[in-house]
Amino acid sequence: MMGERWLSQGYKIISFDLDDTLLMPNKRISKEAIEWIKQYQKKGGIVVLASGRDISTIIPYLDQLQMKKGQKGYIISSSGAYLWDLKKDTLDEFVSFSVEDAKAIIDGLLTQSNNCNPMIVCKNMNYIVKSQIYWKDKIKSFFMRCKRRQIRIIPTAMIESIKNHIEKIRVRFDESMDYNHCISNVDKAHYRLIERKHIDYFHDGIDKATALMKVLEKESISPEEVLVFGDDENDITCFENFPYTVAMGNAVSEIQGLAWRKTRSNSENGVYDFLVTNEVSV
Numbered sequence: 001m002m003g004e005r006w007l008s009q010g011y012k013i014i015s016f017d018l019d020d021t022l023l024m025p026n027k028r029i030s031k032e033a034i035e036w037i038k039q040y041q042k043k044g045g046i047v048v049l050a051s052g053r054d055i056s057t058i059i060p061y062l063d064q065l066q067m068k069k070g071q072k073g074y075i076i077s078s079s080g081a082y083l084w085d086l087k088k089d090t091l092d093e094f095v096s097f098s099v100e101d102a103k104a105i106i107d108g109l110l111t112q113s114n115n116c117n118p119m120i121v122c123k124n125m126n127y128i129v130k131s132q133i134y135w136k137d138k139i140k141s142f143f144m145r146c147k148r149r150q151i152r153i154i155p156t157a158m159i160e161s162i163k164n165h166i167e168k169i170r171v172r173f174d175e176s177m178d179y180n181h182c183i184s185n186v187d188k189a190h191y192r193l194i195e196r197k198h199i200d201y202f203h204d205g206i207d208k209a210t211a212l213m214k215v216l217e218k219e220s221i222s223p224e225e226v227l228v229f230g231d232d233e234n235d236i237t238c239f240e241n242f243p244y245t246v247a248m249g250n251a252v253s254e255i256q257g258l259a260w261r262k263t264r265s266n267s268e269n270g271v272y273d274f275l276v277t278n279e280v281s282v
Contacts, residue, residue: 010282011227013219014040015048015076015212015238016271018058019195020231021248022049025267029064033272037065041073045282048215050076050208052194052234054121054167055084072219078121079192079202079234080211081167085218092214093123095205097166101186103159105169105201108182110156118171122164128153169201192233196252200234209237227280229263229271231255246274 016022022029041047047067051058055077067073067086075084083092097105102120106129109118120127133155179199183189188204216223228238231251239245239258247259248270256262264270274280 010225011045011244011280012221012225012282013046013048013215013227014280015050015226015228017230017232017235018049018051018053018061020250020266021229022271023266024269029061030269030272032269033275034064036272036275040282041066041071043282046072046074046215046219048074048076048212050080050212050228050230050235050238052079052200052232054078055082074215076208076211076215078167078206079200080207080209081165081202082123083211083214092211093165094210095203097169097189097201097203099160099162099166101189101203102162102166102169103156104186105182105189106156106159108184109171109177112177112181113174116171116174116177118169120159120162120169121167122162123167124150125164126151127159127162129156129159130154131156168206170198171201172198192236194232194234207237208234209241212238212242229274231266246271 022033024030037047047065049058049061055075058075058077062068069086069089071087073086075086077084081094081096106118109116110131114131118129120129128151130153133153173193173196179191183191183201189201190204191199191201194200216226223242226242226244228242228245230238230245231248232255233252235255236258239255243260245258245260247255247262249263249265249268263274
């Protein structure tokens with residue numbers, strides 16, 4: 001039976017979520033976890049960093065973990081929108097929203113609140129969308145360009161001019177808003193509450209489990225040879241599709257309910273504690 005598996009039995013792949021999982025509250029990886037992961041890779045283990053972050057904000061952690069181009073390792077970014085194969089240095093892009101669907105979701109959000117400031121997240125640029133653009137928005141957008149920040153403020157009429165691959169649509173969480181209403185007229189769309197702070201809308205073809213299954217296909221590895229750590233709603237598909245999953249002590253209730261095992265919170269170095277206490281190996 002799945003639950004009777006010895007924890008010390010080897011795992012060829014370990015997938016780590018970042019925020020509130022591998023990362024401690026100060027957004028750093030503990031020295032102990034860094035050293036453990038380095039040794040795991042030296043023994044032939046494959047590390048996957050699976051995050052809701054975009055690639056640019058994941059890259060700073062690669063050097064710490066000695067994850068380099070040319071060696072086995074994978075980055076799943078934007079909750080499954082992209083899969084970066086470090087050994088081959090190739091980037092797989094998964095299905096994205098059309099600009100028509102993006103506009104429908106944005107319109108649904110702005111109809112409920114003109115101040116919700118939804119953001120269209122793309123590969124090389126993010127777009128904050130507003131019903132109307134005022135002079136102060138233009139000034140703010142100008143200074144963001146000067147600082148080379150990859151953010152632009154645009155009116156809804158300009159959504160159709162976006163040519164980039166649309167990863168997701170993000171809006172800050174507000175209990176008064178009806179988030180289901182925004183996708184009632186959009187095929188194949190879903191949303192997740194992330195870090196209890198914002199809502200991310202994705203195309204149904206984008207999720208961490210789909211991207212992680214792609215890794216298994218590349219490596220000819222079965223789901224039973226994978227260990228997954230996570231804490232939030234964008235980890236749910238992995239916890240539903242992989243047998244060996246570990247929920248952080250700070251994880252949302254749905255993740256806790258789906259988990260094979262549980263560990264301490266990220267503030268208590270829960271990932272490292274689980275790996276060492278259970279003698280997890282390759």
